[in-house]
Amino acid sequence: MARLLIRGFEVWKSHLDSKAQAALIDALRPILKAAPLFNPSTASGKKMSVRMTSAGSCGWISDTSGYRYEPDHPAGRPWPAIPESILSIWRDTSGLDRLPDSCLINYYGEDTKMGLHQDKDEADFSWPVVSVSLGDDALFRMGNPTRGGKTESLWLSSGDVVVMGGEARLSYHGIDRIRFKSSRLLPKGGRINLTLRVVT
DNA sequence: GAGTTACG
DNA sequence: CACG
Numbered sequence: 001m002a003r004l005l006i007r008g009f010e011v012w013k014s015h016l017d018s019k020a021q022a023a024l025i026d027a028l029r030p031i032l033k034a035a036p037l038f039n040p041s042t043a044s045g046k047k048m049s050v051r052m053t054s055a056g057s058c059g060w061i062s063d064t065s066g067y068r069y070e071p072d073h074p075a076g077r078p079w080p081a082i083p084e085s086i087l088s089i090w091r092d093t094s095g096l097d098r099l100p101d102s103c104l105i106n107y108y109g110e111d112t113k114m115g116l117h118q119d120k121d122e123a124d125f126s127w128p129v130v131s132v133s134l135g136d137d138a139l140f141r142m143g144n145p146t147r148g149g150k151t152e153s154l155w156l157s158s159g160d161v162v163v164m165g166g167e168a169r170l171s172y173h174g175i176d177r178i179r180f181k182s183s184r185l186l187p188k189g190g191r192i193n194l195t196l197r198v199v200t
Numbered sequence: 201g202a203g204t205t206a207c208g
Numbered sequence: 209c210a211c212g
Contacts, residue, residue, distance in 0.1 A: 046203045060202095067201065117202040141212090151212065174202075176211095 006152055007142050008168030012093055016159035020085075021134055021185055027083040028105065028192065031055050034080050035073045037107050043067065049112040055082045056102040058199050060121065067121050069102060069199050082196075090130050090196045093161050098127070100196040108138065108191040110180040116143055116151075116172040119164070119197065127198035128165030134158050135191040137179040143172035158183045158191075 001014035016024070037051040040062040054060060058069040059079045072078055082103045090100055108114075119129050133156045140162070143151040153176065156162070164171065181189040 040202085042203060043201050044203075048202065050202085062202065113203090115203055119202090153211085 004154075006154060007144070008164075008166055008171060009142050009173070010093075010163040010165070010168075011154065011156075012161040012163070014157075014159050015093065015161040016089070016132070018159070018185075021159050024083075024085055024132075024134060024194075025185060025192075027085050031080045031083075031105070035059075035077070036075070037105075038074055048114075049109070050114055051107045051109075053105050054079045054102060055086075055105065056100065058102050060102065060104050060195075060197075069121060086132070086194060086196070089132055089161060089194075093130055093163050094128050094165075096127070098198060100130070101199040102195075102197045104195040104197070106193045106195065108136070108175065108178050108193065110178060110189065112175070112178055112191075114175040116141065116147075116174040118145075118170050118172055119195075120170060122197055122199050124198065125169050128163050128169060130196040131162040131164065132194040132196075133160045133162075133191065134194070135183050135186040136189060137182045138175050138191050138193075139177040139179075141174050141176050142168075145170045145172075147172060155179075158185050
């Protein structure tokens with residue numbers, strides 16, 4: 001549907017219809033079984049409210065040792081492969097031949113928030129980051145490449161895709177609020193965000 | 201350091 | 209009292 005450009009963030013509203021969204025949830029089920037969600041902490045030892053896991057050749061990890069990409073789930077097994085249905089969202093929205101190495105899977109519950117941050121643990125910032133929203137609505141905040149200054153917020157809903165490339169690739173962004181049970185995609189409520197990245 | 205809160 |  002509509003494509004908005006806000007501070008360099010490319011927002012594809014309603015990119016995925018409800019059938020495609022349901023198919024993605026089905027594709028995620030075996031991944032979450034093989035690589036269960038875990039509750040990370042920041043480098044300073046504070047618990048994050050989001051729960052996460054990954055698919056792909058590497059996954060983003062945060063613990064008291066710091067932020068990095070690892071080839072294995074904390075339990076020791078390699079991350080599951082990224083399903084074709086997810087790779088095809090990357091192709092459609094990025095238009096690139098190169099595929100992402102990593103798909104971070106974040107689960108947001110009723111009170112989960114994600115503070116303003118940059119995605120900067122990747123080797124080459126010329127590749128965009130693609131973010132897929134599934135489930136409950138989320139208030140997304142978009143800032144600037146440096147801390148401070150004005151920000152703009154936008155409600156993201158299930159099926160929306162955000163592409164962070166170019167001037168927005170290193171821009172601060174975060175999630176301020178979840179409208180719990182605003183969507184019926186996940187019967188128990190909550191939001192799943194998929195973040196696709198070229199890491200290496 | 202992807203956290204939390206105060207404050208205008 | 210919601211927002212930045």
